[in-house]
Amino acid sequence: MSTNSAATIIQARKQEILDRWIARVFKQIPEARDQPLPIIRNSVPDLLDALADTLASDDNRDVVFESYKHGRERANYTEYTVDQIIREYRLLKETIFAITDEEEGQLKTWERDGIMYAIDQAVEQASGVFSRIHTEKNQQAIEKAEELIDELEARDDLRDQFIATLSHDIRTPLGNAKQLVELLERRLASPEDSFISKALQGIKISAEQGNNLINTLMDVNLIQSGNPIPLKKVESDLLEEVRSSLKGLKPAVRNLIKIESTQDQIVGYWDAPTISRAVDNLISNAIKYGSQEGIVTLSFKQTEQKTIVQVHNVGNPIPDEELDKLFDLYYRTEDINAQGWGLGLTLVKGIVEMHNGSVEVNSDTDRGTTFILHIPNTSESDAQ
Secondary structure (H helix, E strand, O other): OOOOHHHHHHHHOHHHHHHHHHHHHHHHOHHHOOOOHHHHHOOHHHHHHHHHHHHHOOOOOOOOOOOHHHHHHHHHHOOOOHHHHHHHHHHHHHHHHHHHHOOOOOOOHHHHHHHHHHHHHHHHHHHHHHHHHHHHHHHHHHHHHHHHHHHHHOOOOOHHHHHHHHHHHHHHHHHHHHHHHHHHHHHOOOOOOHHHHHHHHHHHHHHHHHHHHHHHHHHHHHHHOOOOOOOOOEEEEHHHHHHHHHOOOOHHHHOOEEEEEOOOOOEEEEOHHHHHHHHHHHHHHHHHHOOOOOOEEEEEEEOOOEEEEEEEEOOOOOOHHHHOOOOOOOOOOOOOOOOOOOOHHHHHHHHHHOOOOEEEEEEEOOOEEEEEEEEEOOOHHHHO
């Protein structure tokens, strides 16, 4: 293999590199499959040209090419994440090496190092601009949420408390995401660094928290305006859905929850993930307001007509005068440890009622507090 053989191979087999790379991208990154080929190819052909030109030169200069366009278009036209951009470039590097290895001889050390450096540089540039664009989009989402707050505060006596809590709850996860992205940008010179995977995981968690908060607010607004939450009712196992949801909790929290069921499966015609959101909310409240060392008991019982889900905890009872107000929008108990916006129980009631069910609460000093959901297994209107 001659000194310039790597450059010659890349130039001669450029289209083959692109075709094989695109095939691997479509196979490993589902979000790419709905995009037209020009969007997927983007600036990669130009990167290959610049790489070949550099490898063919005699002055050992670095690759002169900017991959900012690639990251910008991935941010604006796809549902990509940062780790998927990194995976794209990793696949490109593997494809280049696979094709050069098919030729006789071996790559020179400086050729292999040059290819790796060029891909690492492209990853850093593309991921950096991608992260900055998404940070800007997060800021736009915050501004839209703040506009909604402005509308609510004109009609609500609780505006000060609501605005302060909502702003904090939305800004905190999105702010964490921004900080993690900035750390990621400074470390992207080494895509294999385990730091990247930890940072990406942090971004995902923070983004999910922000998304869940906004979803809850939007759903409660739908309920209050008399509009139904969109449901996807199918025959499914509610018990399995709830068990799956609980797996996402920290072990220390998960160990506080005891599940009891009269059946191995609780199958009905409903939107199980949405009902699970309601159950998750009740479990969160039970842990938050129950005794510190107490166990939260989650029980399921299914009859021919309906399913009964109970969430029970021990601790200070809910005063009788507050029981009728629990499901009111923005209402919070007088507990000094109470936190949040007072949206959760409104959402719980709305979800259950949209399944033609009902919610009740029993609370006293001797027996603790139990939230009971009565949910029909199906109805004639659902089945049609």
